[in-house]
Amino acid sequence: MNGINGANGLNGHSGTETGGKGSRTGPPAPPAAPVPGAMLRSGSDQDDSRILAAVDKLRVLGIGRMHNLPQIIVCGAQSAGKSSVLESIVQVPFPRGTGTVTRYVTKVTMEWAATPSVDVRIIPGQSRGPEDRVRSFHGRDGSPGCAASLSRFMMEAHVCIFPPGYETNEPMIADDVLVVTVHGPDTRPLQVLDLPGLISYDSKDQGNVKAIRELVTRYMAEPHSIILAVVTANNDLQNQEVLGLCDKYDKDGARTIRVITRPDMAEKQHRDKLLDVMLGRDPNFPHHHRWHVLRNRAQGEANSSQAARDLAESRLLSDPPWNELDPSRRGIAALVDHLRGMLFAVAKRELPVLCDKLRESRRALEERFAALGGRRPSPEHLAAAMKAALDRLRVASHDHARGIYESDVTHLSDDGPVNLRSRVVERAEVFRDTMAARGHAWTTHIRLAPPNPNGDLGSVHTEALPAAAAGMRVFATLDDEIEWVTKKLRLTRDDLLQTFHNPHRIGNLFWEMSAPWNAISKTHIDQVHDCCTQYFSSVAPLMFSNSGSDFGSARDVVAHRFVRLHVRPRLEDCREEALKELARLEQDRKAAPLVSDLRFLWDRRAHREEQAFVRANQASHALEGTQGSMLDKTAYAKSADMHTQDQWTFATADEFHHAMWSLYQIELDIYITNVRRQTVERHFLRKIREIIPDALEAQEIEALTREDSANEAKKKEVEQELAVLEKSLRVLEELM
Template identity: 30%
Template sequence: MTVSRDIVILSNPALLEKVDRLRDLNIGQHVPLPQLVVVGDQSSGKSSLLESLSGIPFPKDQSLCTRHATQITSRRNSDDRVDIRINPGPHASEEHRKHVEAFHMHMSSGLEFREQFVDILKKLKKDQANERMGLRVDISTGNGAVFSEDVLKIEVQGPNEDYLTIIDVPGIFRTTTQGTTKDDMVMVKDLVKRYIRDDRTIILAVLPSNVDIATQEILELADDYDQSGERTLGVLTKPDLVLEPSAQAAVCDLVQGKKRPLALGYFLVRNRGAFSGSKEQSDLDQIFRKEPWVDLPRDRVGIPALKEQLRSLLVEITRREFPKLLQDVSNQIKECKRELNSLGPPRQDEREQRSFLSRIAETFQDRARAALAADYNADPVFGQDELRLITNVVNITNVFSDDFQQGAHSRNFENINLSVSSVAVAIPDDYDCEETPVVLMIDNLRALLQKARVDDVAPGELAELGDIIAPLPPHRTPVPRDDFAAWINDVYLQSRGLDLGTFNANLVSMAFAEQSRKWGDMTKIYMSRVIVTIHRFIAAALRSVCPEEQARRQLWSAILESLLERYKMAMAQASLLIEVEQRKQPYTLNRRFAEELSKARGYRVTELLRPKARKDGRQYGELQFMVNLDDIAKAAEGKSNVEQLQEEIHDILHAYYYLALDRFIDNVFQLAVDYCLLHGPSSPMKVFTQDWVINLESEQLELIVGETKSAKKRRSKLVKKIEDLSNALKILKT
């Protein structure tokens, strides 16, 4: 079905003009545009076809073969003018793009342009355009490329022009001649593929009628990208050279759809050849009034029928693809902006660099403060477990405290039911101690730590922290032994002197050092877990505030030494606390020590008197016992001096140990973790701050956040692409 010429021209000029204005912006390199592309082998008659369609007398001289794509646009306009420009290819450098875009040739008359076109083309090919595109002046010799990805754009406007835009690409060739190489053959084929692969392109496959169609490679390429044949229109040229009846029949079969059919079909045209002189198109088309061509459908032969069909196809594809085109441009703008945002703000000079890094530092400190305050609603990023810093540290600390309470001592104390660590509580006989809320909570915390892989240190983390942290996961901590009495006896017998009812004060120091010898390893494991957790938080927080990998990697390298130094300070503080507890003379001003020691002594006397106590009724509901005063005086008789001293040592060590343990746990958390690692002025959380950024030397600043050449180039391309696409969007919406 054909569409009236007037309908085509008058119904959609604005729509077609919009697409051509997009071509002016070179938007085709970003978004496929509706277009007609003429493709074919060299010597297939492409130049003659273009002349017939556009009225522009393309030369048939093989030395002036097409070495770049040529876009020919004709518009009906009251102004009579011709503009010739060069659009840079998709892989053009910024320098080359500016160089070719600066080219512009203008003529004030379409008639004058057509009369002088051959001379103009020779001038373009041998001088200005060649130089701009970087092509050789002489195809067979000289420096420069043989073919170019740049596009020569010829726009003809006038009151008598038909509305049509066609793109001509270099012809495919199989034999290297005139200075061409196999690489040139590949480049031309790739160029053709790039033009015909888009769904918005109508492929005008130019096929000489006097050559077996099976030998035409262009149809094979079209099949690769248009397997259904819905976008490929066959244009059969040179019918005057088909003399054999069998060959003529084969051509007729193609036009009538009997052989290798295409959805858009085939057209048979005769163009002005190199020796046709100045014959009018109507004279050339007289051939179609003769056998066997006279029997072909009139809408399938001749240039007028082809031009009408091409206009119809151009309108149809433009109408159909316009909404998709609008959406594609919008999506590309969004994608470009997203990628541009990922590069961060521009940082070409020191001011931009310092401002950029300062904003990152400010955001980092905001997240650090929120993480320390458990203000996880401050930002969605706190959905990551690694960023829930204070929660992870408290969980690790609770497990550490429980481990300490349960197993930090070397030997279990005797059960005298009055210790600071275990107050006697009435518990029902059927109560399962394993299911107490405290036990369940600790078990849950251990499961959380296992899930957070606190003890699973990655190779990269180990490379950075290996000299600071203890090996994780730790070896199994030895279970406390039950030979306390025998051990105290050995310690006493091996260290007693000339004492009379007393013992050497150093004995308590020795016993406490032995009883607390696991404190050091357990504390280092605890500190290591906290340091690994903080280290992971800082790394995760930096990833969240500085998504650009190059800048983040340089920033991490810049602060890593300070981080490690502060981890070492915290570990040294913990080591100092361990040394103070284990090496100093046991001493405390805590009144609970005297209270617990008195309770222990009273308990021992009570246990000695219990066998001699007599029931004496009830008072206030409680059973009362009577004890003879003389029995009290004799209660300790029968115990040797050594036994009494061992009990005294046990009770002193017992009362002091648990007071020291509670004090130590608090001190490790408050002085080593909270002060050195979390909130103190030398906390690693305060390494990366705005003050740190302000004090950076310009060279350091450039190293950390200075943009690489590739980033600068990418940013420049994205900015230009967004600008072009935004202008395209305005054109499409107006």
């Protein structure tokens, strides 16, 4: 692998080329100098080039952010000669004396090509804005003299990353990556990342020491990083920070090569110690560590050719004491071969594993994408799916309102809202029991209270009834109750003759007694409305889920939107119509009583007979033993408490009160039936099928099926990840 300034570098090569890139009929001629010659393109080079290209494509696609990719990293102190080592590996001259390759990551890629070229660009870091000029930087030269352009391109890139004046108040490193690609006919595939040099002092105290160390150790910690740790021979190894970091992040040293530079500058005693370390004779350094020695250009050799540099290195390392080392540990050619062997061994081992991981990731992402709704179908498919869902919902609601349930809901809880008729019947029972227990404005003592709602004649559905109204009147005895009615008769007299009272007062008593009915009925209508709302919220997703994959996992969202936009407004209309019907029932309640039920006559006769019997019995006991001459109608009336005006009024009040209660019981049954039939059945259950529209317009379907911004953003993110995985898998599968 001679440099581009050498006899077989980018400026010239031997051998015959017979076609495009990668097509050669023979190996290049060996170099004249007795140094490592051009690294001939072996039979495995083409495979290695494909591997290197695949890894590079994976990095560009961003897979490196999710999975570790094989890479060689060059690290060490800022003045350890890293750039010189990298320059020797790549065999192209880098800019000197500027520090341009120590302040950001530099990725150098070598690839074979029939014609030489160099390419320099910048991958912007996360701190760069979308319009930052580093994004547009690109230097490329494909001419025979492209070697001279590389140094200039790198200088220009450095100025682009660190413009003049930057150093005065900004950190000394950037998160950009300088990408250098070198093509040549005698270039073997390899990729190396040069990291900023470690420093131990920051004069501006801007956190650069910590920032550089964190950057270097982040790359070191990646398990697929091959670490090229560069130290200088003229410095004590115990003081080399990079060696301690290698021990920390690569404890067994399996992926680290420790490179000693400037061996010609070390004193004899120090050279001997270095040799002991490299040969495993120094107990302070593990013997299994892999060491390598290189010679950098001397101070006055900056402009010498790569061939001259290689020749000087060969002569130095062939002499004592360095010739004691195995040739595989001496010189740039051996180092490159070692690095290539490690890199491609890791790649060939790990890339098939990575391919399997990416397939697993793809499956997981596809499942996640499907869970988010998948790809949006065409408007025609959506319209057909919507029509099918609405038809199913219409049929199901009609059946469920009648208590007919198919197998599609049997997996749901029996006490759930899908059993619509059951829930409405339960509400009806609670309504009936509430009316019986709380429908009257006061508690009467006329007869026994209605049966306990939770007794054997009450509701099967047991539920705590609402509390009695705060204004419900309570009487201690029946006489107290009738006395209160008597007072009302006195206070509401009209022009009738004295001791007579208008029987319309029975209606007044009934209206007052039945005043709570309307509020209880409104509550019942609201409860039925809620039952229907909950029903559609539960059953709609079931009907939409049977529409194939057109709605996908978004079916619940679409179903709930449909209920909210199309069902609930119609249910609200049903509620309003039911309340209008209830208002008409309320008008009937407040109208003059109309009774044709014989129970009213039976109750009247029974009450009158009972009162007559009580009075006769009372008078009989009172007049018992009285002489016949003393028994007259007045004595009888007095004994029967029917003599004074107050007693007559009390008796009338008792009769009116009993008539009102008999009327109340009859009207209560009729009213409960009417509320159920004319409000609940007529305006909810009978027309429940009509609540579902036959079809929807295209814009309505669009409104129902559109994705919310959060879900759409998630889908877009997953789609992008899937696209990256698909491209990455194609890269790997082509490589396999």
